[in-house]
Amino acid sequence: MAAFLLRPPVLGVCRAADTRARRPSLRRGPLRPAAIAEPAVVTTNGNGAHSEGDDSDSDAYGFDGPSRGAGSLRNPPPAAANGPTVPVNGAPAKGSPSSASVAYSVPESVAVYGTGIGGFVPVQSLFTPPETYLAVAAVGEAKSKLPAWQTVMLAGMAGVYTAMFTSLLLMVGPNCHGMAAQNPGLARYLVGAIGLPFQLMIIKICGAELFTGSTAQMTAALHEGRITMSQMLRQWACSFTGNALGCALGVFLLLNSGVTPSLQTGIASISAAKVAIPLKQIVFRAVLANWFVCLAVWQATAAQSVGGKFISVLGPVSAFIAVGFEHCVANMVIIPLGILTGVPGVTWKGFLLNNLLPVTLGNIFAGSICVATLYSLAFGRLGRRVNEALGIVKKEGAGTG
Numbered sequence: 001m002a003a004f005l006l007r008p009p010v011l012g013v014c015r016a017a018d019t020r021a022r023r024p025s026l027r028r029g030p031l032r033p034a035a036i037a038e039p040a041v042v043t044t045n046g047n048g049a050h051s052e053g054d055d056s057d058s059d060a061y062g063f064d065g066p067s068r069g070a071g072s073l074r075n076p077p078p079a080a081a082n083g084p085t086v087p088v089n090g091a092p093a094k095g096s097p098s099s100a101s102v103a104y105s106v107p108e109s110v111a112v113y114g115t116g117i118g119g120f121v122p123v124q125s126l127f128t129p130p131e132t133y134l135a136v137a138a139v140g141e142a143k144s145k146l147p148a149w150q151t152v153m154l155a156g157m158a159g160v161y162t163a164m165f166t167s168l169l170l171m172v173g174p175n176c177h178g179m180a181a182q183n184p185g186l187a188r189y190l191v192g193a194i195g196l197p198f199q200l201m202i203i204k205i206c207g208a209e210l211f212t213g214s215t216a217q218m219t220a221a222l223h224e225g226r227i228t229m230s231q232m233l234r235q236w237a238c239s240f241t242g243n244a245l246g247c248a249l250g251v252f253l254l255l256n257s258g259v260t261p262s263l264q265t266g267i268a269s270i271s272a273a274k275v276a277i278p279l280k281q282i283v284f285r286a287v288l289a290n291w292f293v294c295l296a297v298w299q300a301t302a303a304q305s306v307g308g309k310f311i312s313v314l315g316p317v318s319a320f321i322a323v324g325f326e327h328c329v330a331n332m333v334i335i336p337l338g339i340l341t342g343v344p345g346v347t348w349k350g351f352l353l354n355n356l357l358p359v360t361l362g363n364i365f366a367g368s369i370c371v372a373t374l375y376s377l378a379f380g381r382l383g384r385r386v387n388e389a390l391g392i393v394k395k396e397g398a399g400t401g
Contacts, residue, residue, distance in 0.1 A: 159246020
């Protein structure tokens with residue numbers, strides 16, 4: 001009974017009963033490193049196919065696209081038989097390529113038969129940190145290949161989702177007056193936990209485009225040489241525009257739905273507070289907000305189950321809202337609601353100049369520098385270049401002398 005409860009879940013339904021005899025042991029073995037020729041892509045599946053439950057962004061943005069050759073998501077390199085574990089950007093082990101990155105492959109001992117193409121589908125509930133970084137970079141590359149109209153459309157959908165779940169935030173937390181009086185900390189956490197975490201969860205599972213998450217995804221792809229600067233800026237412009245249009249549509253729907261009187265307590269208090277924050281504080285709050293959000297996106301990319309993705313999103317998103325940090329897309333809903341419902345002191349000028357502009361810049365800094373650049377230094381090409389400059393590893397293409 002204990003063995004049954006501890007057994008990893010089978011993906012899908014076995015095609016025939018006679019395949020049961022081919023199922024390998026379910027004992028989880030250690031991850032083995034495998035040198036890859038193309039450092040910007042990685043796989044966790046021993047047979048090269050994505051298992052069901054992979055990151056939703058990968059499905060929505062073409063992770064399962066054409067083969068990229070050895071080391072790609074569809075065609076992984078052969079795993080080293082019993083090679084030593086080495087850090088991604090550290091000195092390679094003896095006998096290893098001097099500048100190769102390391103991908104961690106899943107041993108056959110954790111494979112179970114699923115709905116793949118006539119074989120065993122390895123199961124891994126969580127990517128390793130290097131795998132997560134490379135997966136995020138691959139998502140950024142795939143996003144850069146979308147036509148502009150699709151990016152704007154997906155971003156518009158995310159904007160509407162933001163308005164929908166902001167209405168939940170405004171309905172529940174700010175109306176718990178007794179809790180706010182007796183336990184203000186818990187009341188603030190309730191505001192953070194009920195609302196926008198569900199928005200990001202839907203974006204990750206169903207597919208949509210959130211500008212603030214793209215600041216990290218696109219920068220990671222840029223650092224790995226998978227996109228150009230112009231592609232990144234084009235995607236940012238399309239996603240920001242789409243988010244703004246979607247939020248505007250969401251605000252219009254809310255104002256004409258008849259529910260705003262029930263939301264007015266939260267609209268008035270939150271929108272008035274946001275436009276009154278001093279410039280220095282609002283920039284730092286914006287940096288912290290998107291640092292949280294991009295970590296949520298990072299964790300949701302690493303998690304390979306719906307439950308894992310939800311837990312990954314819930315903590316960071318509820319934290320930044322409860323503490324009072326600033327997110328440009330969420331503000332595109334809350335502050336315009338304050339303006340259009342006549343909250344005193346909340347104006348378009350105050351929104352655009354005192355809030356949206358500095359918050360957007362702070363959000364970009366957090367996603368591109370605090371998250372994507374730091375993880376590229378840890379697991380990607382930037383770190384490899386630093387190690388080459390320091391003489392820790394040989395430069396690519398350098399002779400052995």
